[in-house]
Amino acid sequence: xxxxxxxHFARRHxxxxxxxxxxxxxxxxxxxxxxxxxxxxVALLTSYTTDFIIPLLQTELAISDVRCEVYKPGFNQFxxxxxxxxxxxYEFQPDVSIMAFGLEDIxxxxxxxxxxxxxxxxxxxxxxxLELCESLVENYTASAASSILFIQNLAVPFATFDPxxxxxxxxxxxxxxxxxxxxxxxxxxxxxxxxDYARLVATVGAGHWTDSRTYYxxxxxxxxxxxxxxxEMYGKYVRGALNMDVKCVVLDLDxxxxxxxxxxxxxxxxxxxxxxxxxxxRRFQEYLLSLFAGGYILAISSKNDHDDVIDVLRxxxxxxxxxxxxxxxxxxxxTKAENIREISQEIxxxxxxxxxxxxxxxxxxxxxxAIAGMRCLHLQSPPLNFQKQIEEARxxxxxxxxxxxxxxxxxxxxxxxxxxFKAKISSVEDFYRDxxxxxxxxxxxxxxxARIAQLSQRTNQFNMATLRLSEADxxxxxxxxxxxxxxxxxxxxxxSSGTVVYAQVRKLERSWEIENFLMSCRVLGRGVEDSVxxxxxxxxxxxxxxxxxxxxxxxxxxKPFADFYCRCGFEExxxxxxxxxxxxxxxxxxxxxxxxxxxxxA
Amino acid sequence: xxxxxxxxxxxxxxxxNRLSDIDENSGAATTDGWDSVAQIxxxxxxxxxxxxxxxxxxxxxxxxxxxxxxxxxxxxPQKVA
Numbered sequence: 276x277x278x279x280x281x282x283h284f285a286r287r288h289x290x291x292x293x294x295x296x297x298x299x300x301x302x303x304x305x306x307x308x309x310x311x312x313x314x315x316x317v318a319l320l321t322s323y324t325t326d327f328i329i330p331l332l333q334t335e336l337a338i339s340d341v342r343c344e345v346y347k348p349g350f351n352q353f354x355x356x357x358x359x360x361x362x363x364x365y366e367f368q369p370d371v372s373i374m375a376f377g378l379e380d381i382x383x384x385x386x387x388x389x390x391x392x393x394x395x396x397x398x399x400x401x402x403x404x405l406e407l408c409e410s411l412v413e414n415y416t417a418s419a420a421s422s423i424l425f426i427q428n429l430a431v432p433f434a435t436f437d438p439x440x441x442x443x444x445x446x447x448x449x450x451x452x453x454x455x456x457x458x459x460x461x462x463x464x465x466x467x468x469x470x471d472y473a474r475l476v477a478t479v480g481a482g483h484w485t486d487s488r489t490y491y492x493x494x495x496x497x498x499x500x501x502x503x504x505x506x507e508m509y510g511k512y513v514r515g516a517l518n519m520d521v522k523c524v525v526l527d528l529d530x531x532x533x534x535x536x537x538x539x540x541x542x543x544x545x546x547x548x549x550x551x552x553x554x555x556x557r558r559f560q561e562y563l564l565s566l567f568a569g570g571y572i573l574a575i576s577s578k579n580d581h582d583d584v585i586d587v588l589r590x591x592x593x594x595x596x597x598x599x600x601x602x603x604x605x606x607x608x609x610t611k612a613e614n615i616r617e618i619s620q621e622i623x624x625x626x627x628x629x630x631x632x633x634x635x636x637x638x639x640x641x642x643x644x645a646i647a648g649m650r651c652l653h654l655q656s657p658p659l660n661f662q663k664q665i666e667e668a669r670x671x672x673x674x675x676x677x678x679x680x681x682x683x684x685x686x687x688x689x690x691x692x693x694x695x696f697k698a699k700i701s702s703v704e705d706f707y708r709d710x711x712x713x714x715x716x717x718x719x720x721x722x723x724x725a726r727i728a729q730l731s732q733r734t735n736q737f738n739m740a741t742l743r744l745s746e747a748d749x750x751x752x753x754x755x756x757x758x759x760x761x762x763x764x765x766x767x768x769x770x771s772s773g774t775v776v777y778a779q780v781r782k783l784e785r786s787w788e789i790e791n792f793l794m795s796c797r798v799l800g801r802g803v804e805d806s807v808x809x810x811x812x813x814x815x816x817x818x819x820x821x822x823x824x825x826x827x828x829x830x831x832x833x834k835p836f837a838d839f840y841c842r843c844g845f846e847e848x849x850x851x852x853x854x855x856x857x858x859x860x861x862x863x864x865x866x867x868x869x870x871x872x873x874x875x876x877a
Numbered sequence: 878x879x880x881x882x883x884x885x886x887x888x889x890x891x892x893x894n895r896l897s898d899i900d901e902n903s904g905a906a907t908t909d910g911w912d913s914v915a916q917i918x919x920x921x922x923x924x925x926x927x928x929x930x931x932x933x934x935x936x937x938x939x940x941x942x943x944x945x946x947x948x949x950x951x952x953x954p955q956k957v958a
Binding site for chain 1: 883886889890891893913914917918920921922923924925926932937
């Protein structure tokens, strides 16, 4: 099987036998045959046997084009490895670590005699577990600062006893309190998150989670029946840590967002509302709305008359999704591939970061043949399972929601209104003048720490050096007097676009180095980057340095912006064989270039 | 595919051996990669594949092709006699 066939096979054949088979075949592929996009080093730091998950996790990630290397300390060695800064764990340099322990392994006596414990003893044991966990996390984050750590929360230990009535004093109450404590630990440490193991156990059903045979013979808390579900969850978190999500979901309408065909059944005839089958589509729209609220961009590509679609979006009482939730609405009779290309250009998101979903297999086949790298999902009947099918497409795995995420959908929708406004105005200059853009620059602004890390991870096109930063990396630079970190927020008559520019400047004695300069693509072509560059030079002038230098490192995606420094008046001073270039400009030579942006400093 | 081939394939994939290296004489004692972890994986795969359940004792003791095949057949006497 080829790499693509193998991925397809592993997606479709969800039995242990077939996944082990796929795992072995993936391992035999040469690097030139495989299409790895990312690689990930994952460490499993667990108090119980997790060997079973390694091949399954590797296969799970291979489906998403991630080559995964796994490190696992010897049996029950995970504490020593985390505490010893020179252990094999840190030598491995994990990108992601998953820490998991069972109460039976950490406080076995307390679990065994739980019903006998006094309240004070329970409190003491809880403190003991959380202190242990916190000290492990502290040591880990000190020695592997730029990696991401997941702490698996706890499920109620297997075959323990609780009275029927829940009064908080049973072991289930104890587990719930420890889990709340784990969330506190995660909040106190950067790059540390709780992995919701308890929810997976609950979803599968606690009674089906453990197999007593392997529990007693091999100390294994997870039944073999659930290994794949476990690997799928791990895969989801690792993809989340690697930021591999799509940014935009392009939706078909007929029989996808509602039941029936608008052109034939009319506004009153389509199914979306309170009763079956309309309630199925309504709930599916609620799911899509939650994606919108999570920062995923929604767009429409539908073969319908535009006005009919707008009527439904504005006036159908059963609809959850409305005009304001879409960054682009393409309802016409062009091919979907054409429409998707247009959407991609308009919202500046490349097709490989878009997911196209349609109930019509012919459309899916056409689009995936026409647009390389486009991710396509054929929604299969019945619509009852649409949400599950999207979840299984391995495109959605967001770890946390930033303020920016919550606001992103609205910004793209505003951007659509801007385009519509622009189309009505005769000259580009008039457009920008009427836009009334206001840019606010923040200098070393601690509250932007998470946003800077996110921008560095998400921005692929206008990104001069593509330095991917963790929050901890940003924190170190914010604390250092050697760095000037600039962020810029853009607003105009249609609303706020949020933080859209990040410049990382290293201050040397006689010159400044722009180590990276990036801008969110949705504000391309509005002169924002020029304003920020003017600001850099104004500050450099105040600091009395002689020159400013900037570095461009080419990637697959940032070539269109290779001339950014030249456009700003820089001259090339150095070039390497790999295409990396360094540019420089004397501070006194700089002439401000910004035209349509009103600048202020926060 | 008959039971024997399917079992050999499972064992080969999990122990990371070529299918041709796994025959009726293969077992934990003689086959590279057939360790205690592989043993659990092999039993788990076979249970899922053939839809049956071994006892905790069998999970540990059925550690060769010669022991596995009759055990699988004995769970389905009427189908695959």
